[in-house]
Amino acid sequence: MRILIAEDDTAIAAGVAATLRHGGHAVDTVEDGARADTALHDAPYDMLVLDLGLPRMDGADVLQRLRGRGGEMPVLVITAREGLRERVRVLDLGADDYLVKPFALDEFNARVRALLRRMASKGVPELRIGRLRVDLPGHRAWIDEEALDLTAREFGVLAALAMRVGRLTSRAQLVESLCSWDQELTDNGLDIAIHRLRRKLRGCGTGVRTIRGLGYMLEEEACG
Template sequence: MRVLVVEDDAAIAGAVSAALTQAGHAVDSLARGRDAEHALRDHPYDLLLLDLGLPDSDGAGLLRRLRQRGDTVPVLVITARDALRERVETLDLGADDYLVKPFALAELTARVRALQRRRASQGAPELVIGRLHIDLAGRRASVDGIPLELTAREFGLVEALATRRDRVVSRAALIEALCSWDTTLTDNGLDISIHRLRRKLEGCGARVRTVRGLGYLLEAGDD
């Protein structure tokens, strides 16, 4: 999952970004609302962590503009503003969750998992393709109850493909989902990761199919 953290406190942004990276997500971080608006237009994020008190704008205004233009990216607000009126107004603007500073990183990552589960699997505890079971929140995969050993990048591929099931996912979209601004993935690196994932999925009733000229599709297969 690719996450954008918009927070002007460098210490908080660094701690949050590190925790989410440790959890296996690709994380970008910005301190200004204007930069965040450009990033959200240019990149397909799976989650936005948004501070309300930004140096150049109010985070609530950014949230309002996102929803007015039809952007449905899940938004977790992280802010020091703890008044009931502020929380209610922000949720009514379209925020999906609201976390008051200071907060424990364990609670933050738990809320991120809940938002991810709600968006990607429509409330279901896991996605099932063939005999492959994918726990998005726990970032685990299994076949017939036996854990499938995947690297962080391999799970990222499964996640990107499974949450877009029945749609062809382009190579560019896969690379976008797997990489933050300070990491890169070459075409050759993507090919290697897909090859390794295919080998691990053999015999589980799920396969990564190449749609020539378009991209890849994760689908149930006959094994």
Template sequence: MRILLAEDDPSIAEGICASLRHGGHAVDHVAAGNLADAALRDHDYDLLVLDLGLPSIDGSEVLRRLRNRGTGMPVLVVTARDGLPERIRVLDLGADDYLVKPFALAEFEARVRALLRRSSSQGKPELMLGQLRLDLPGHRAWVGETALELTAREFGLLEALALRPDRVTSRAQLIEALCDWDQELTDNGLDIAIHRLRRKLHGSGTGVRTIRGLGYLLEEVDATAGDAA
């Protein structure tokens, strides 16, 4: 999953980014409201983690603009503002959850998992394609009852494809889904990740098909046959 963190406290931002990346997510971080608003207009995210006390544009205004654009992306507000009227106001603006600083990272991670679980698979706890089963928030995958041993990048690639069933995903979309702003994934790096994922899916009844000139498609295949190149 790709997550935007809007937080102006460097120490808090560092801890949240480390926690999310350890969980296998790609994370972009901004420290001002105008930058958050611009990022949300220019990129697709699976979750916004939003501080209210941002410079330039307050977090509440970032949230209001997001919802006025009709975007249903889940928003987790993390803030030191703990008054009941403020919590009600922000939830009514369109926040999905509200966490008061200081907070335990374990609780933060649980709330992130809950929001992603509700949004990423249309409320279903898992996605399934043939024998392949994915727990997206938990970053786990199985073929039947056998767990797949996937790296964070391999799971991110599988996730990006699984969230677009029966639709082609371009190389640019895959690279954007897998990388933070400050990371770089070369075409060769993407090819290696796809090759390794195909090997691990071999015999599962699910394969990654190349659509020449367009991108890739996750689809059911004959479990006794090789994957499409």
């Protein structure tokens, strides 16, 4: 999953980014509301972690503009602003959850997992494609009851394809979902991840099909 953090406190941003990257997510960070608004307009994200007290544009305005454009990604607000009235206001603007600083990273991670689970599997705890089961927020996958041993990049490819099962996913979409601004993914690196994922899925009845010149598709394979 690719996550944007909009937070002007560099220590908090660094800590939150580190814990998300440790969980296998691609993470970008911005320090003001104007840059957050531009990033959300220009790049596809799966989730926004948003501070309210941002310079140049308040976080509430960023949120309102995001929802006004039809953006449906989950938004977790982290802020020092307390009080029931403020929480109600932000939730009414379109936030999905609200966390008051200071907070424990364990609680932050739990809330992120819950929001991503709700978004990615639309209320279903796991995605199931034939014998393959994928827990998107938990970064786990199984064939029947046997856990798959996947690297973070391999799981990222699987997650991106599983969220669009039966539909085409372009190479550009895969790269966008796997990389943050300060990372690069070469064509060779993507090809290696897809090759290794195919090998680990072999025999389970679900595979990655190449649509030459267009991209890839996760689908159940025909028998016989």
